[in-house]
Amino acid sequence: MSGIALALLNSLDIGLLLFVIAVGLNIVFGVLNVINFAHGALYMLGAYVAYSCMALFGLSFWLALIIAPILVAAVAVLIDRVMLRFIYDREITDSLLLTFGLLLILNESVRQLWGTGIHVVEPPAGLEGAILLPGGISYPVYSLFVVMVGLIVLAGLWYLFNHTRTGKVMRAAALDHEMAQVLCINTRLVVTGVFAFGAWLAAVGGVIAAPMRAIDPGMGDKIIIESFIVVVIGGLGNFPGTLLGAMILGLLHGFGGRYLPGIHLVLPFLGMAIVLLIRPRGLLSKGADS
Numbered sequence: 001m002s003g004i005a006l007a008l009l010n011s012l013d014i015g016l017l018l019f020v021i022a023v024g025l026n027i028v029f030g031v032l033n034v035i036n037f038a039h040g041a042l043y044m045l046g047a048y049v050a051y052s053c054m055a056l057f058g059l060s061f062w063l064a065l066i067i068a069p070i071l072v073a074a075v076a077v078l079i080d081r082v083m084l085r086f087i088y089d090r091e092i093t094d095s096l097l098l099t100f101g102l103l104l105i106l107n108e109s110v111r112q113l114w115g116t117g118i119h120v121v122e123p124p125a126g127l128e129g130a131i132l133l134p135g136g137i138s139y140p141v142y143s144l145f146v147v148m149v150g151l152i153v154l155a156g157l158w159y160l161f162n163h164t165r166t167g168k169v170m171r172a173a174a175l176d177h178e179m180a181q182v183l184c185i186n187t188r189l190v191v192t193g194v195f196a197f198g199a200w201l202a203a204v205g206g207v208i209a210a211p212m213r214a215i216d217p218g219m220g221d222k223i224i225i226e227s228f229i230v231v232v233i234g235g236l237g238n239f240p241g242t243l244l245g246a247m248i249l250g251l252l253h254g255f256g257g258r259y260l261p262g263i264h265l266v267l268p269f270l271g272m273a274i275v276l277l278i279r280p281r282g283l284l285s286k287g288a289d290s
Contacts, residue, residue: 002135007254009133013143015250016150017209021223022230023157023242024201030237031170031194033092034084037099039202040224041106046072046203047210047219048110051119061124061211069203076199080192088191103220111217121210142211149208153201154243161239170194229272235282244283 025039046068053064079102087094122128123142130138161167173190205223213219230249234241249268256264275283 002137003258005133005135006137006139007258009137009139009143009254010257011247011250011254013146013250014253015247016154017146017205017212018226018230018249019243019246020150020153020208021202021205022227022246023153023239024198024205025224025227026231026234026237026239026242027170027201028195028198029231030239031173032088032191034088034095034195035092035099036195036198037096037224038079038102038106039099039198039227040220040222041103041110042072042076042199042220043202043206043209043223044110044215044217044220045075045106046206047121047215048114048119048206049203050207050210051121051215052114054121055119061121065204065207068207069200072203072206073196073200076196077192080195084195085188085191103224107217107220114217116217119215121215123211127211146208146212149204153204157239226268229268231282232272233275233283235285238282238284241282241284 021039021043025036028034028036028039049068049071050061050064053059053067054061059067083098083102084095087098127142127145129141131141131144133139159167161171169185169190172185173187173194226249230242230245231238232245233248234243234245248271252267252271253264256267260267279285
C-alpha cells in the first residue's frame with residue numbers, strides 16, 4: 001500500500017507540473033488559434049534565466065522565481081510584435097511552421113549563451129530533504145512544494161477566467177474575435193497579453209522544474225512533446241481538459257515508472273493513441289468527433 005501511495009504522490013507531483021506548463025500552450029491555442037511549438041523553448045529559457053539569476057548574480061530562488069518568468073514574458077512580447085502578429089489571420093499551419101523555426105532559433109541561442117553542458121539548481125533553503133508522511137512514506141519536501149504551486153496556479157486560473165474582467169475579455173476574444181472588436185475590446189493588446197501570459201506560465205514551470213530536473217539544451221524538446229500529449233488527451237483549447245490530460249499523463253508516469261519501468265516511456269504515447277482512436281478531439285472536447 002505504501003508503494004501505491006508513493007506512486008499516487010509522484011503522479012500528482014508530475015501531473016500538476018505538467019499542468020502548469022501545458023495550460024499556457026492550451027490558452028494560447030484557445031484564444032489565438034496558434035499551436036506554439038516554441039512553448040518548450042520558453043520553458044527551457046525560464047530554467048536557464050533562473051539558473052543565471054542564482055549562479056551569476058547570487059539571487060535567491062524566490063527572486064529568480066519572480067524575475068525569470070517576467071523576463072521570458074518580455075521576450076514573448078517581442079516575439080509577438082516582431083513575428084507572430086503577421087500570421088494570426090493565416091492558416092494554423094503557418095503558425096506551427098513559424099514557431100517551430102523559433103524553437104530552433106531559441107535552442108541554438110541557449111547553446112551559444114550557456115553552452116551544451118548540464119546545469120544544476122539546488123532546492124531553496126527549507127525545501128531540501130524529505131518529510132515523513134503517515135504510513136511511513138518518505139517524500140521530498142520540494143515535490144510537495146511543486147504540488148502546492150500547481151494547485152495555486154489551478155485555483156488562480158479558475159478565478160481569472162470565471163471571476164475577473166480580464167478573464168472574461170480573454171474568453172470573449174477566443175469565442176468571437178470580430179465581435180470582441182465591435183465591443184471596443186483592444187484585441188491587439190489581448191493577443192499580445194495572452195501570448196506573454198502563456199510564456200510566463202511556461203517559464204514558471206521551467207523555474208520550479210529546475211531543482212528536480214537537469215537543465216540542458218534538450219529539455220525544451222522533451223517537455224513540448226509531453227505538453228502536446230496533455231492537450232491532445234484533454235482537448236485543444238480546453239482548460240479542464242488540460243488538467244485531466246496532465247493528471248492522466250502523471251498517472252502513467254507515476255505508476256509506469258514504478259511498476260512498468262521497462263516500457264513506461266512508451267505509455268504516454270500509447271495513452272494518446274488510445275484517446276485519438278476513441279475521442280479524436282480529446283476527452284473533454286465539445287465538438288463532434290469524426
